[in-house]
Amino acid sequence: MDVSSSRNNVSSKGRVYYGNKTAQKIAPQYRDIIHQLKHHTANKDLTHHIYINKFHDSKAFSMNIITSYKHPRKVGGVDEHVLEQGYCGIDFGKGKKYLLKQIKKIPSWKSNIDLTLSHEASDIDIKPIKETFFDKVKKIFRF
Numbered sequence: 001m002d003v004s005s006s007r008n009n010v011s012s013k014g015r016v017y018y019g020n021k022t023a024q025k026i027a028p029q030y031r032d033i034i035h036q037l038k039h040h041t042a043n044k045d046l047t048h049h050i051y052i053n054k055f056h057d058s059k060a061f062s063m064n065i066i067t068s069y070k071h072p073r074k075v076g077g078v079d080e081h082v083l084e085q086g087y088c089g090i091d092f093g094k095g096k097k098y099l100l101k102q103i104k105k106i107p108s109w110k111s112n113i114d115l116t117l118s119h120e121a122s123d124i125d126i127k128p129i130k131e132t133f134f135d136k137v138k139k140i141f142r143f
Contacts, residue, residue, distance in 0.1 A: 019052075046067055060090050069082075081113050
């Protein structure tokens, strides 16, 4: 699994990017979240961005994991699906536990997208067939 701060790295597995400098600085503190993303969602079609924002005047922070999935075809008229999971609070340990639980829901989210009808119905030109008087008589008498 790539863990990178730029979008230039490409891997055959899923990709995890640091969304901002704060997320990159304190990455060792949430390394287990990255490992769980790798374990539960190792998929080359999924891209994860981790954002951590600290609030200036307090100890509070917010941590978001944004997962995007580009389906090969349009699903429901949409090219790319995005799932955002986040935590806002003071206790970093509670935030990690919450996000680790939420990571387990990503595979079912992706499979629901894959199970959705992924093709639009083609335009079929169906013209009504005009029945003649003789055809109507055949139906009545079942010839």
